[in-house]
Each structure stands twice: as C-alpha cells, then as structure tokens.
Amino acid sequence: MEVTTKQKFTTKDMLETSLLIALVFIATKFINIRLPISINGGLVHLGTAMLFISAIVFGSKKGALSGAIGMSLFDFIYENEYYDQAHFIKEFKKFSGTSPIKFIGENKTIKENIKYSYL
Structure with a gap:
C-alpha cells in the first residue's frame, strides 16, 4: 500500500498563480494582431506563448490554471465587449x-x- 501526502496550496503558490493569470490575460489582450479572415475576424496573440513559459518555469499545475483562467477571462471580456x-x-x-x-x-x-x- 502506497501512502501519498497531500500537498498544500500555499499563499506563495496562490500569488504566483494570480500573477501568471494576469500575465496570460495581458499578453492575450494587448499583444495581438486581428486578422480579417472571417465575419468575427481572427486573432493571433502571445497569450499561448506566455502559457507555455509559465508551464515550463512554474510547473504544469500553475501553467494549466493560468492558461484556463487567463484565456477564459479574455474570451469573456472580448466576446461581450466589456x-x-x-x-x-x-x-x-x-x-x-x-x-x-x-x-x-x-x-x-x-x-x-x-x-x-x-x-
């Protein structure tokens, strides 16, 4: 029987993840090129690059959270024009x-x- 320990999500982890979410959102929102290829247009952005950098440097858990929340936040704001x-x-x-x-x-x-x- 293998005993596993539960890792805690510390304040430092929360702060790092929050900053990564902000960086992914900012890279997606402000460093982009709009493409006139369809009715809504396309979008090429550096948010994905920031996502991969955060996953490589800080680990897959923080990278996944930052990408999911940061890009979802961008999609919500972009599509609803807030x-x-x-x-x-x-x-x-x-x-x-x-x-x-x-x-x-x-x-x-x-x-x-x-x-x-x-x-």
Missing part, C-alpha cells in the same frame, strides 16, 4: 437586478435571481 469593471457591473445589475457583491451574499443561483425571463 471595457472596464464599471461596464461589467452595470450590465450585471441590469441582467440580475442586484450588484455582484449582493448576488454572492444571497447564495442564489442565476435562475432564482434573474430579473428578465429569456426562455
């Missing part, structure tokens, strides 16, 4: 009827808290 935090909060209030902080505190699902019925 320009800053205030713009997102305004849209969130219009959609859900409450601020993000109050929404988190109420522990309700989006379906329970939705202001408009789209279905």
Whole structure:
C-alpha cells in the first residue's frame, strides 16, 4: 500500500498563480494582431506563448490554471465587449437586478435571481 501526502496550496503558490493569470490575460489582450479572415475576424496573440513559459518555469499545475483562467477571462471580456469593471457591473445589475457583491451574499443561483425571463 502506497501512502501519498497531500500537498498544500500555499499563499506563495496562490500569488504566483494570480500573477501568471494576469500575465496570460495581458499578453492575450494587448499583444495581438486581428486578422480579417472571417465575419468575427481572427486573432493571433502571445497569450499561448506566455502559457507555455509559465508551464515550463512554474510547473504544469500553475501553467494549466493560468492558461484556463487567463484565456477564459479574455474570451469573456472580448466576446461581450466589456471595457472596464464599471461596464461589467452595470450590465450585471441590469441582467440580475442586484450588484455582484449582493448576488454572492444571497447564495442564489442565476435562475432564482434573474430579473428578465429569456426562455
């Protein structure tokens, strides 16, 4: 029988991962070339390079987290055309009827808290 120990995710690990997420997002958002090849256009960016660098230097776990969260954040912002935090909060209030902080505190699902019925 093999005994395994559980590794802790320390504050240092959390800080490094957060910085890597920010670097992947910034490399994707600001260092890119838009290609006019389709209706929505294409996008060539350096976020993938930053993802590979972070995975090689800091390990696969932090690299995977930074890539998944950083690029997902970019996709969410890029596709919904959010320009800053205030713009997102305004849209969130219009959609859900409450601020993000109050929404988190109420522990309700989006379906329970939705202001408009789209279905």
